[in-house]
Every structure is written in C-alpha cells, then in structure tokens.
Amino acid sequence: MSIFLNKDSKVIVQGITGGEGSKHTARMLAAGTQIVGGVNARKAGTTVSHTDKDGNAIDLPVFGSVAEAMAKTGADVSVAFVPPAFSKDAIIEAIDAEIGLLVVITEGVPVQDSAYCWAYNVEKGQKTRIIGPNCPGIITPGEALAGITPANISGKGPIGLVSKSGTLTYQMMFELRDFGFSTAIGIGGDPVIGTTHIDAIAAFEADPETELIVMIGEIGGDAEERAADYIKANVTKPVVGYVAGFTAPEGKTMGHAGAIVSGSSGTAQAKKDALEAAGVKVGKTPSETAALAREIMKSRVSA
Structure with a gap:
C-alpha cells in the first residue's frame, strides 16, 4: 500500500519541455513512474523523446492544457516545473481540470499566490490535492515518483515519512533504508502549502502497511504543534519526529520563508515539547531520530 501515489498513477508534467522539467521527467521515468505526457501551451502537438525504465525509447505527447492532457491520457497526477511568476496560472489550470494530485516543485512562489490558489481550491471543492x-514531491519507492527525490536512496517498506525539508527527507530515507518506506512526502517549508503534516499523518494512519510514521518539522509557524494535537487525539501508530533549527539564533529568519519565530511560539524546543506531550519520540538530530525509529521497528519485529 501507499498514500496519494502508486504504480497505477498516470502522471503528466507541466513544463515538460523546460530544462528542469525535462531532466526530472527522465529521472521519474527511470524510477518507474507512468508518465503519459506533458503540458506546454506553446508547444502543443509536439512530442518529447525519453527512455523508459527498461531502456526503451518513448515519445511523450505535449498538450496545450492540463484538461486536454487528462482527456487524452487519463492522467490523474501532474508535476509542475513552472517558474515562480507562472506557477499561479499553472496551479489554477490544474485545479480547474480537477486533476487528483498536483505536485508543485517550484521554489519562490509568492506567498499571496499560494494563498490565492489554496483558497481557490477550497472554493472549487478541493478535488485536487x-x-x-x-518541495521535493512524493515517492512511493519501487512504484512511482512525482518530484525530484532521488529514487535510489531507499526501497519499499513499512515506514511513512512526511517532512518540511527536502534535504532531511533524503537523509532520513537513507538512514532508514534497511527498513524502507511505504511513501515519503516532502510537503515544503513555505508558510502556505497544500498538504500539511496532519493530512499525511492521517493518510499514513489509515494505510494498513504503514507501521511507523516519521515526521520532520522545522522552526517557524505552528504546524508541528497542531500536528501534535492531532496525533494525540487520532493516531494509534508510533510516531517519531525531528524539528530542524535547535541552534537557530533568536530573532533571525532562517532558510525557508516559513521559518519565522514569534516569541517562544515556533521555536524548535516548543515544537519538541508539544510533540513529546503527545507521545511522539523526538530526536535532537536526524540521526538520533532515525535511531529512535530503528528501536521501535526492531521491537515490533521481535514482538
């Protein structure tokens, strides 16, 4: 099992003809993703040449819109490699087409554009996740990749991972590669994002093959505190966590646009305290968090 993405997902790439879109289309195909086409209104009617996971040459059609791509291919997932200035239009187009899952990789999307798109999606009935x-996107190892996560870090297994940080997603997958992952999701570190820790944790809780949930947060906002409340009330599976930013100097905005700390709210310590109060084991480093996860998994196997 997995959440949100599997071997049957049919994926299109918005921006498939651009440099990043082309490079990562090749990597997604190599990971076994069923990519069925791309979108670029200026190059509609053309094809792009790639190689599938078995080394066979394939030509992927380029469509003028997400709606056309869905109608012609049955696509239910889109990955957007679109520059920040055009991301709002690309997201709205995907929402209007009611595609089931949209993964927006782009960094630097204006927060007001993200907020507009979030509200627009709610208004339209949230038919698009x-x-x-x-963000780095989502990977179900051995089945499909929608995004930029390196597919060779880890194989399939019983751990579900949700992370604000792309780099820490990769590190955690590598550290726990001997167990493997059902699905790993990088949700992004911006102040306004489409899928939250809570969304992913709820899906992992409902997934019968996910035995342990790892959540990675970072300073800024209150997403981790809200996730802690949700875990306490709704989650029966073991959860381990890590919060990046314990050594962040007070009063400075760090890295991600979402890493804004107000008073004690949003600090790594406040998030750690909230998670531990909800029964989540929290490591002070990514490796310590991986060790906590390993202990739980080994105890489950021996039991």
Missing part, C-alpha cells in the same frame, strides 16, 4: 510548493 496539492503538494508544495517549494
């Missing part, structure tokens, strides 16, 4: 922006 949005992951991102400013």
